[in-house]
Amino acid sequence: MNFEAQLLNKRILIVDDDVSLSKSIKEVLVSRGFKNISNAYSISEGIDIFSISKIDLIILDVMLPDGEGYLLAQYIRETSDIPILFLTAKNNPDDEVKGLDSGGDDFVTKPFLPKTLIYRIIALLRRAYKGESELITLTSCIIDLNNASVKKEEQHLSLTPTEIQIIRKLYTNKNYIVSTEAICDTIWGIDSFGYEKSLMVHIRNIREKIELSPSKPHHLITVKGLGYKLVI
Template identity: 35%
Template sequence: MMKIIVVDDEETIVETVENKLRKEGYTVFTAGTAEEGMRLYRLIKPDLLLLDIMLPQRSGVDLARAIRKDSSVPVIFLTAKASEDDRVKGLEIADDYIVKPFSLAEVAARVKSVLRRATGETPNEILESGNLRIDPRTHEAWLDDKTVQLSPKEFALLYFLVRHKGQVFSREILLDRVWGQDAYVSARTVDVHVRWLRERVETEPSRPERLLTVRGVGYKFIG
């Protein structure tokens, strides 16, 4: 049975989400602070975490970043922060982003979708392109043997584009293939992640030579 940790300081939300997920067949653990959430994470090693962003003392974003240093376990943010900028920044760290108020059916569906993607078959081929090397087994990338720090979604996007080097993909296709059909994000999310990737893998991000824009179509990686 899959284990899920819910971290939120609103008791009503915790109780209703916990009950719904238990009915869906998950084992659920709950916490009201980031510190409690981290203790549970270390003890339980869950299959997924649902995190509120605006927690007391330490935010859910800080907790997610700390967990990301240790694991690629799926994280979904549950939050009242609803602007597009908040969503984009949240998805730099998390696998999905659910805005309050939400329906319990939506939460269950998004949890199922993220877990399906996380446990599905993942390519394990190490890719090399010039001085860039990417290892999906460890979620690490290197430029000239120097580690490139990437968020989970940045890594997934880079790996997908390098694996299909030379092919042009629209924003819609990238959203589907990297974020998944059930991800509630806009095409701008792709643009932002491409910009972040250029800052990491291009010598001059403002004049990209590897991760190119094909005007009116989308993006491609060429070398």
Template identity: 35%
Template sequence: MEKLKVLVVDDEERMRKLISDFLKAKDFEVLEAADGEEAIDLFFEEKDISLLILDVMMPKMDGWAVLKSIREHSRVPVIMLTARSEETDELRGFEYGADEYISKPFSPKILVARVEALLRRSGIQQEETVSVGGIEIDKSAHSVRVDGKELELSFKEYELLLYFVENRGIALSREKILNNVWNYDYFGDARTIDTHVKKLRAKLKSKGEYIRTVWGMGYKFDPED
């Protein structure tokens, strides 16, 4: 099943990266645009974008103009982002056809949850089951099976395993794992990851060998062929 494609439009590169990293961790394909004109070009060029996350205040062409232009041709779900929280702005967004309206600052995890909920309401489903190397993860039930047997994991162990599986074959630094599994506002010790990896490997038994240590960097999930 192909990944669902989300277009993130914001003139702040840091904000685009923050949102993109969290969406990619949930197995979305992410496209980025730095202004309204680039967003319009990408949207009509790609044709299969499932959802837009659209900032209001941007150079060249603001979010309102982008939304109005897209609504002339498509009912694709749109989440508006803004630093302003006035009621009139929200009403304007809904009048122009926005589906959700989120004020900055916001929690990236809450934003991703809104994306998933909006796609479900729109009848667009993300892949719910991921299987690799005898490990099967049911994302809708938050459950894991290994060779057909249910595996009991803590919430963080589950999120860590899912992140590894969805980024299999990629060397992941401890900082990147912290940012995506423990959230960007987590200022803990990177050894937290080592502790969780040790517990996860033990619970996975022979499959724990899939989580390979990348010395001096972090880990890579690399299942055997």
């Protein structure tokens, strides 16, 4: 599963007492591909759902039947740093400051364009969960850096810490040449001179795990005299 697909699986809680608007927001999210969406219509309902469910982002109205949404944001911030996106009919800079002070991450004023809301949600999720983008999908396999593993066909292969460092360095610069010296410095530090042969062994081992034909690699390419490149 790639990073965008992971984001679409995040659980979103909409807290707004306007039933029609809540339904519309949910429909917009579903049309974009989001799958796990819950609704609450008051602070107390929001607390109940947040307490029993793993919520990844909250869309929170300011004016609710049992108080201001800022109170719910403060409650959430006592235990969680999940993204909070405020919705409000108030077009007042002081309200935006109050929302951000209470723990909000972004602020959208009603009425709003559906695509604007979607872009704001996607941006918040990307920032909040960027550490989860450690899945690298190749034509031959899926590399999971978090779990130090490679899934190739029906095989599950383990990666060593050094192999993970090499792959991460190459992936950070994917589709560009990374010099042998730069990779060695990342792995072995400033005293890395003389580790070129060790790097070659690690590269060969990585190819055995990620390439369908290690002797004719499609993804981990040697650029003679320069270094290596991870082609995505």
